Amino acid sequence: MKLLHSLAVWSELQGNSVALRDERDEVTYGELWSRVTREAEALTQRLEERHLSGRPVALLADNGIDWVVRDLACMLAQIPCVPVPPFFNAEQRAHLLRDSGCVLLLAQTEQGWTEQWLDNQAVSLPSGTCKITYTSGSTGEPKGVCLGAGSLQNTLEALAERIGSSGVTEHLCTMPLAVLLENLAGVYLPLWLGKRVSLPGLSSLGLGSMQRPDPARFIATLAASHADSLILLPATLGWLVTATQSHLLPAERWKLLAVGGGKSGQQLLAQADALGLPVYEGYGLSEVGSVVALNGPECRRLGSVGKPLSHLEVRLADDGEVLVRGNAMLGYIGDPEVPSTADWLATGDWGEWDADGFLTIQGRKKSTLVTGFGRNVAPEWVEAELATVPGVLQCFVYGDEEQGIQALLFAPTLAGTQEGDELLQACNNRLPDYARLRGWQFIRDPLSRERGELTANGRVRRHIIFQQRIQQGAASSVILNEEVS
Numbered sequence: 001m002k003l004l005h006s007l008a009v010w011s012e013l014q015g016n017s018v019a020l021r022d023e024r025d026e027v028t029y030g031e032l033w034s035r036v037t038r039e040a041e042a043l044t045q046r047l048e049e050r051h052l053s054g055r056p057v058a059l060l061a062d063n064g065i066d067w068v069v070r071d072l073a074c075m076l077a078q079i080p081c082v083p084v085p086p087f088f089n090a091e092q093r094a095h096l097l098r099d100s101g102c103v104l105l106l107a108q109t110e111q112g113w114t115e116q117w118l119d120n121q122a123v124s125l126p127s128g129t130c131k132i133t134y135t136s137g138s139t140g141e142p143k144g145v146c147l148g149a150g151s152l153q154n155t156l157e158a159l160a161e162r163i164g165s166s167g168v169t170e171h172l173c174t175m176p177l178a179v180l181l182e183n184l185a186g187v188y189l190p191l192w193l194g195k196r197v198s199l200p201g202l203s204s205l206g207l208g209s210m211q212r213p214d215p216a217r218f219i220a221t222l223a224a225s226h227a228d229s230l231i232l233l234p235a236t237l238g239w240l241v242t243a244t245q246s247h248l249l250p251a252e253r254w255k256l257l258a259v260g261g262g263k264s265g266q267q268l269l270a271q272a273d274a275l276g277l278p279v280y281e282g283y284g285l286s287e288v289g290s291v292v293a294l295n296g297p298e299c300r301r302l303g304s305v306g307k308p309l310s311h312l313e314v315r316l317a318d319d320g321e322v323l324v325r326g327n328a329m330l331g332y333i334g335d336p337e338v339p340s341t342a343d344w345l346a347t348g349d350w351g352e353w354d355a356d357g358f359l360t361i362q363g364r365k366k367s368t369l370v371t372g373f374g375r376n377v378a379p380e381w382v383e384a385e386l387a388t389v390p391g392v393l394q395c396f397v398y399g400d401e402e403q404g405i406q407a408l409l410f411a412p413t414l415a416g417t418q419e420g421d422e423l424l425q426a427c428n429n430r431l432p433d434y435a436r437l438r439g440w441q442f443i444r445d446p447l448s449r450e451r452g453e454l455t456a457n458g459r460v461r462r463h464i465i466f467q468q469r470i471q472q473g474a475a476s477s478v479i480l481n482e483e484v485s
Contacts, residue, residue, distance in 0.1 A: 004072070007029070019197065022199040023200055024065075036073050036076055043057065052103045056079070056082050056101060056103065056129075057074055059106050060086070060178075062201045067177050080146075082102055082144075083178035100123065100144050101121060102118055127330075128330060131180075133286050146329060146332070147289060151328075151329065155288075156184065160189065162309060163296045169255075170226055171229040172200065172229070173199055180290050234265070237268060238387070240257070240277070244275045245271075260291075262384070263361060263378075263384040267430065280294060281294075282294035283305035283361050292308060295307075303360060313326050320352065321346055322351035324345045325343065328340065348365045379398065381435070382397045383395045385427055386424075386427060389427050391414040396408040404439070406439050408440070408441050409424075409440055414442070443469065
């Protein structure tokens with residue numbers, strides 16, 4: 001991968017410049033390359049001694065310098081690396097290790113790094129597999145996506161082409177490094193460009209528990225840093241907007257705020273824009289090496305996910321589903337079918353082009369609601385708007401032609417209050433007539449992973465929520481709001 005060659009070059013050209021910093025240490029480009037080469041040699045030797053060369057190695061740790069060093073060392077040694085998302089539960093982790101045939105788990109504990117040798121049966125991996133990234137969908141077990149170094153490099157270069165002019169000097173990682181987007185765009189991209197990467201631990205960011213996030217801690221960590229670039233989720237963008245409005249962080253310090261991982265509400269994006277925050281929404285899929293489309297300094301359209309990156313083709317099927325071609329994955333683990341770069345990948349997402357070639361993602365195809373007037377409404381879109389209402393902590397939108405569009409809301413401070421009704425009604429009135437809620441319910445107990453209502457990384461499992469909260473009757477745990485027009 002050309003990224004490795006670039007690191008070697010940077011170690012010569014700016015060997016004394018800081019490449020990575022975390023809560024305990026910092027390393028220069030010269031030190032980074034030296035550590036990566038030593039770790040690659042050591043990993044290669046340990047695998048050879050056990051006659052396990054070429055078998056995958058898993059990586060489980062909090063964000064930090066050591067994570068990046070081991071990840072890059074696997075790449076240099078041509079060892080397939082399997083990042084383990086920290087938000088996976090024990091069953092998902094066990095499945096990941098077994099499914100990928102991992103022979104070694106490099107894990108970080110309170111006592112330091114440990115090596116756990118595993119007796120997993122070898123699995124057939126596509127030739128050239130560099131990284132195996134696991135996606136946790138709304139149903140089923142996580143799927144292993146096998147990616148080659150060339151695919152990652154293609155995405156890297158296309159991203160540099162789209163946002164390289166932003167003038168970023170230091171990127172701060174806010175998502176787990178096991179998430180492909182942060183791994184590639186938050187670490188590889190800055191290092192490819194010779195910039196700095198800040199790696200605070202997830203607890204320092206108030207994200208140690210996805211069930212109990214701490215926005216104040218998140219903002220405090222940003223305020224204490226020198227970063228001018230972030231990759232945000234819609235929720236963390238909301239925290240940043242609120243902090244900027246409260247004058248806790250100046251808008252002008254940021255040069256790039258990329259947003260992905262879900263649909264952001266139009267009101268939130270408009271607020272960010274009014275504050276002068278350089279927000280660039282994007283869209284991506286692990287199956288094509290992460291980012292598919294992205295707004296940038298030279299081409300930006302608020303509310304869209306931008307234009308496709310140069311290494312990919314994107315079109316819409318007759319029914320509006322987004323199709324992507326190029327930079328294909330090497331395959332799924334356990335699936336003998338080998339994707340071709342000539343094939344169009346059906347994403348399962350509804351899309352729409354505007355006259356200037358900007359793409360807007362409307363929502364997931366499989367969860368689309370059909371109203372009594374025959375209009376298709378993506379629940380993710382309405383949920384994104386509801387999530388902008390102060391006090392709404394969780395929301396789930398459902399409905400059909402007969403009952404119209406409904407919502408379940410976990411908003412303890414709004415339930416049963418006039419202020420809550422007014423805020424929700426104002427949000428509802430901003431939606432087009434066909435997408436407005438007919439009614440909503442406040443639930444006393446939040447949606448939870450323990451009840452199977454959320455995936456490990458917090459996405460809603462729609463069929464489970466519908467079955468448990470609506471079909472089985474959640475009358476004892478909801479307060480029904482009066483129907484609204």
